[in-house]
Amino acid sequence: MAKGTSSGLLDEQHAQSIFKHKILGTYVMPFAEMTGSKAPGRRVVVLDGFAGRGRYPDGSPGSAELILKTSASAAQAVIESVLVEKKPSDFKRLSAVVAEYRSRGVQSEAQPGEVLSHLPAVLRQAEGVPLFLFLDPCGANLPFTELANVLGGTRRGVWPSTEVLLNFSADLTRRAAGALKAGLLDHDALPVMDRTCGGTWWRQCALDAHNASAARDFESATFAVAEEYARRLAAVGGMHPVTVPVRRRVHHQPIYHLIFLSRRTHGIWVFADAVARARQEWMRALGPADDDEDDALFSFGDTVDQQIEAEQRAAQGAVIRNLRTLIAGQGQVRLVDHVWAVFGDAYGVVTESTVRKAVRAVQGAGGLTVVGNAKQLRDFVVAPPGQVTP
Structure with missing residues (x-):
């Protein structure tokens, strides 16, 4: 099943961009270095299908420049980025940013037009090497059939690694579901949702969730459709899905869900830390709670760091x-093989450093034994005391 996290993020100013950028800054590097170590020439291909200008007018980096910065600093991988933008004025600015980094030796190309027209070339470029797809449009994403062709085609195997982070619009889901509920079957949002979801299945899914919700709004419909979409796309690609709601305010309905897909639980583990760090950036952007906010995260008077x-x-x-329950039920396990059992509802909130503290706390209390000397926390093998097996 698609796994959701309640760590929805604020959209004050550019808070959804803060989240997106923190994900890229935190996750793309370990993805490239984990997977590139096995690739010919340590090559990794990264596609930003809706790259925009690359850099904001105030000089801060957009998603495309963050990918370029990661490429410039990667010591254990050679990142080849393809940055696509269809708006001519934005593409012109993007090209200038790419030229700056190419002059420094970064392997990147800015491409104009629709991302669909560039997908075949990107797939050829990524033959035999890892591929990361970042698809963050303002509205509807690529048609389901196109994404399914990529993830369910020649790249369906575990190697070379293929991972996806995409935006699934909750605003579009609400608009389409509202029209459907009102009987407006000729509304233009319906065929857009059909293409995005790869069929009409979402219609009954949205209505069922709406009708079952206590408030009879469409928030539950956006979650139900996003998680079923993620499940279906993951099934096509043989992948594990994660869904993350992104909100304008703490108690607002999501404006979209970010959907992450990986074939390995290693990716799901590392992504958990990336989401948790992004959440902390969001909290800092939100600032300390005000006493007149009905959607404050914590008590008035706490600093953000205290929160x-x-x-x-x-x-x-x-x-x-979670660790105590896992060990009691499973005995000796490798943590990364049981990501959801370890993180549980804390997925997207708890950082890896806090998970390490939890492991050490249980170990210090005599509740588990760490077997061997794995370098990465995720590869720790833990067992009940006295029950270590070879």
Whole structure:
């Protein structure tokens, strides 16, 4: 099943961009270095299908420049980025940013037009090497059939690695579901959703979720459709899905869901830390709670750092309980093979460093034994004391 996280993010100014950028800054590098180590020439291809200008007018980096920065600093992989933008004025600016980095030795190309027209060339470029697809349009994403052809085609195998981070519009889902509920079957949002979802299945899914919700709004419909979409796309590609709601305010309905797909639980583990760090960036952008906010995260008077510390303490306690339950039920296990059992509801909130503290706390209390000397926390093998097997 698609796994969701409640760590929805604020859209004050560019908060959804803050989240997106933190994900790219935190996740793309480890993806490239983990997978590139096995690739010919350590090559990794990264596609930003809706790259925009590359850099904001105030000089801060957009998603495309963050990918370029990652490429410039990657020591263990050679990242080849393809940055696509259809708006001519934005493409002109993007090309100038790419030229700056190419002059420094970064392997990148800016391409004009629709991303669909460039997909075949990107797939040829990525033959035999890892591929990361970042697809973040303002509205509807690529048709399901096109994405399914990529993920369910020659790249369906575990190697070379293929991962996807995409935007699934909750605003579009609400608009289409509202029209459907009102009987407006000729509304232009319906065929757009049909193409995006790869059929009409979403219609009954949205209506069922709406009718079952206590508030009879369409928030539950956006979650149901996004998670079923993620499940279906993951099934086509033989992948594990994660869905993350992105909100304007804490208690607002999501404006979209970010959907992450990976074939390996290693990717799901590393992505958990990336989401948790992005959440902390969001909290800092939000600032401390005000006493007149009905959607404040924590008590009035707490600083942001105090809020983050309190959240991590609570998350550490949850992971400690999860670890005890996991070991009691499974015995000796490698943590990365049981990502959801380790993180549970704290996925997208708890950072990897806090998970490490939880492991050490259980170990210190005599509740588990760490077997061997794995370098990465995710590769730790843990067992009940006295029950270590070869």
